[in-house]
Amino acid sequence: MxxxxxxxxxxxxxxxxxxxxxxxxxxxxxxxxxxxxxxxxxxxxxxxxxxxxxxxxxxxxxxxxxxxxxxxxxxxxxxxxxxxxxxxxxxxxxxxxxxxxxxxxxxxxxxxxxxxxxxxxxxxxxxxxNCSTIITLMALAPLHSAFGLKSIIASTYQAVSGSGAQGILELEEQIQAMAKGDPITPKVYQHPIVSNVIPEVDAFTESGYTKEELKMLHEGRKILNLPELRVSCTCVRVPVVRSHSISVTAQFDQEVSVEAARAAYAGKPGVAVRDNPAERLYPVPLDTTGKDDCLVGRIRKNLVFNNALDLWVVGDQVRKGAxxxxxxxxxxx
Amino acid sequence: MxxxxxxxxxxxxxxxxxxxxxxxxxxxxxxxxxxxxxxxxxxxxxxxxxxxxxxxxxxxxxxxxxxxxxxxxxxxxxxxxxxxxxxxxxxxxxxxxxxxxxxxxxxxxxxxxxxxxxxxxxxxxxxxxNCSTIITLMALAPLHSAFGLKSIIASTYQAVSGSGAQGILELEEQIQAMAKGDPITPKVYQHPIVSNVIPEVDAFTESGYTKEELKMLHEGRKILNLPELRVSCTCVRVPVVRSHSISVTAQFDQEVSVEAARAAYAGKPGVAVRDNPAERLYPVPLDTTGKDDCLVGRIRKNLVFNNALDLWVVGDQVRKGAxxxxxxxxxxx
The missing domain is CATH 3.40.50.720 (NAD(P)-binding Rossmann-like Domain)
Incomplete structure (x- = not known):
């Protein structure tokens, strides 16, 4: 530099x-x-x-x-x-x-x-x-270093700015129309995005998964150098202007506790823990918009699998995601 | 009658x-x-x-x-x-x-x-x-009958009408405010709900899970008479007036294909399949609002677990959910 x-x-x-x-x-x-x-x-x-x-x-x-x-x-x-x-x-x-x-x-x-x-x-x-992949991995990489990542199940809540300026315009126009009670005609998306959520981001593939959903699998394996990593993802567009949120279930090779998971983020750049249920503290998209750090919260033991956590990660996908x-x-x- | x-x-x-x-x-x-x-x-x-x-x-x-x-x-x-x-x-x-x-x-x-x-x-x-539980189980019960349900991992996209008339009013007021560029002061929710998503539905418990998230576990076990069923759930409020959506990963005792899963819904009352990726057909909240049937789509083989499916279910939570x-x-x- x-x-x-x-x-x-x-x-x-x-x-x-x-x-x-x-x-x-x-x-x-x-x-x-x-x-x-x-x-x-x-x-x-x-x-x-x-x-x-x-x-x-x-x-x-x-x-x-x-x-x-x-x-x-x-x-x-x-x-x-x-x-x-x-x-x-x-x-x-x-x-x-x-x-x-x-x-x-x-x-x-x-x-x-x-x-x-x-x-x-x-x-x-x-x-x-890919933006959702970056944000998800920002939350999982410190845990991978500590506990060894085995699999990811993710559901995304992706902002319209992921579709570029036209996505933002589409939501803004539809908010104006809804405020006035005017009819809504979708242009960018297959359905109205205001007061709706759309489980279609990028094109469908033969597998039934969209390209966006498969990015977290293929890109995640390459970035983490984990060719055996298993990832299943559902990508959903939500009426949010900016910042993607991802609900993640991650399974690890080793035993993991909520406390150990929170501790794994100490000193890690670009990601911060916002996680205190007693104080109702957790990340939301409005908190990360325009910010560099991805935020992780809602860290808890997954109730289905051993050595697994559920967590919620939010990041500005225009910024850290791109x-x-x-x-x-x-x-x- | x-x-x-x-x-x-x-x-x-x-x-x-x-x-x-x-x-x-x-x-x-x-x-x-x-x-x-x-x-x-x-x-x-x-x-x-x-x-x-x-x-x-x-x-x-x-x-x-x-x-x-x-x-x-x-x-x-x-x-x-x-x-x-x-x-x-x-x-x-x-x-x-x-x-x-x-x-x-x-x-x-x-x-x-x-x-x-x-x-x-x-x-x-x-x-x-519970409303999310009803809608999720309407999608899973036919599959359980056919393949034996073992576990559920779910992330919800819950409409504001789940908080009653005050939730609807809160979103409507905030849409008016956003359309005019006015400041937004949350009353019903901990954060603004317009252009945001909030991973907090009902009160937090000691486990870090909210009461709402544990309902799908406890109520699901009771309704399906499956005391060993494992369920891990993340409940999220989204800026949608009506109809809850749920992203579901379900694991079964027996092998299951996408075709067999779709076939399992034939003749089942109260639930319909809307699932044709080639035609970009899948359910969204606006499709189910005011309707009796829950809609299931995005049915695909989960990429992490054997004998598991990912699917997307939407239902009017004021109606079928209540x-x-x-x-x-x-x-x-």
Whole structure:
């Protein structure tokens, strides 16, 4: 982090792109020059970074000359098309899409968990994991170190900002409509999202699981280097603007108590325990929004399995689940 | 059901009480005379039943002379105080509160599952189970019959109407406030419920589980007559007006396939399968609101355990989770 870098954000106007810019600024990332890239539609608009206005440029294959680090968050299609050009031009790509996550020669990194992997990127591409996976693993990695993780059963409560700016707009419009008693016509989601929950995040696969649900399985195995880890997940969209919550049942190799689990988080960066039932203390999405730390609470002995805990983890999925994690990866380089 | 009965509703003005009245009317329950009972505050108000206005009377210990069936839904305290008086006056009490559910000489009944139990009520009191428990068991009972249920892991997405009329009002007020950009001050819940989810339903116990979470364990064992059943549950309030959703992992004694599971629902009353991933078909709360049937979807092989399924069940918790179930019990008498 000594020498300032030329940094590009691809998808600068999206929910995650905007947050990436803020993370670079707030964390005093050593930026020499910041290049903002987006579609032709956004080119020419301006965004403010450290008090200076930067004009957004249209993304092309020639956008990456002189760029040291390219933060991509414009969807898998854009990443597949343009990340190789960025890497060929000498940039290290940190890609927030799912395009390269499962490729063997692309590290998949949560800095607090497997940050060492970021230094081995033979293709010049490092992948940022799925948001729910990052948040869930932030809660489970300290427990895995202490007790050995065997399996995860998870149900998610995912915010609409996980669908980008259009998801936020959809919920806001439907809240206005519900307040006025107007009819609600869903556009982004298959059903109205206000006063509803929708058990469909990303596309369905042949198995009946959605792609999103299988990410926690495949990405979790890769990040934790646990090829035998078993994961079963149900992903649900809820009418929350920001921050994902996950109800987790985790089974361990060794015996685990609630006290030992709470103690396992001591000194662990990026995750904090908020867990005092007697005081009605537990995490909720509004507590983590705009914050770096994931919060863990409701830690208790699972009543079905031995050596298992139930817990509740909440994190800002735009921030730790995406932009912050990408900038933290950049800090490792 | 041949001879018309004198029926009383205790808590007639509450969310469930209003729904009980509608269920009696819609199902053509043979009512001779309907008595509406509530607190002094509501006494004198009128409600309409079969086109006739009925004046609400103040609940007293002398309210039950000549009553055949007393439907209670005014909270556990009222049930504990007044249900014995009703039974002593000769009424059969069907109690929607948790006051008597776990008492050995009080049957706990879901008509489709253990309706035979309603005929054995030595104290003249029959208990209506917890709403999330009813909806979850409506999905699991057909699978239990076919494959033998061993354990349940559940995460709930519970509507605010589960907190009664005040819960609905709280969400509606907060939606108005959010639409206008006004500040939000929670009253009913510990946190704002609009754009948030709250993993606290009912009071915390020493175990770290809430009472609501333990109901699915204890009531599930009693209803299914499975004293060894293992259940671990996380109950979460979501900003939905009506209908609870539950993400369920169920383990069985025998091998089970998705096709066999779907087939197990054929001809089973009160529950329907809505499950076609290729067509993006699955249940959501808006689909079940005001409807009698619970809907089951997202049925798939659990990826952690053998002989286990993940599934998603949704039901109107004011209706099948409370009022309808109580009226169905009355129909059995």
């Amino acid at each position: 000594n020498e300032p870098k030329n940094v590009a954000i691809v998808g600068a106007t999206g929910a995650v792109g905007v947050e990436m810019l803020q993370c670079l600024e707030q964390r005093n990332f050593p930026v020499k020059n910041l290049t903002l890239l987006a579609s032709a539609r956004s080119a020419g608009k301006r965004m403010t970074f450290r008090g200076a206005e930067i004009e957004i440029q249209e993304l092309t294959h020639d956008s990456f000359q002189g760029i040291d680090i390219a933060l991509f968050s414009a969807g898998g299609g854009i990443s597949k098309e343009f990340a190789p050009s960025a890497a060929a031009a000498g940039a290290i790509v940190i890609d927030n899409s799912s395009a390269f996550r499962m490729e063997d020669d692309v590290p998949l990194v949560v800095p607090e968990i497997n940050g060492d992997q970021a230094l081995k990127a033979p293709r010049g591409i490092i992948a940022n994991p 932009a912050l994690n990408a900038v933290q990866i950049a800090e490792l380089l | 041949n001879e018309p009965k004198n029926v009383a509703i205790v808590g007639a003005t509450g969310a469930v009480g209003v729904e009980m009245l509608q269920c009696l009317e819609q199902r053509n329950f043979p009512v001779k005379n309907l008595t509406l009972l509530a607190s002094a505050r509501s006494a004198g108000k009128r409600m309409t039943f079969r086109g006739a206005e009925i004046e609400i009377q103040e609940l007293t210990h002398d309210s039950f002379q000549g009553i055949d069936i007393a439907l209670f839904s005014a909270g556990g305290g009222i049930s504990k105080e007044f249900a014995p008086s009703a039974a002593a006056a000769g009424a059969i009490v069907i109690d929607n509160s948790s006051a008597f559910r776990m008492e050995d000489d009080v049957p706990l009944v879901v008509p489709e599952i253990n309706g035979d139990q309603a005929l054995k009520a030595p104290r003249g009191i029959i208990a209506n189970p 009022a309808l179930n109580a009226v169905q019990i009355a129909e059995l008498l």
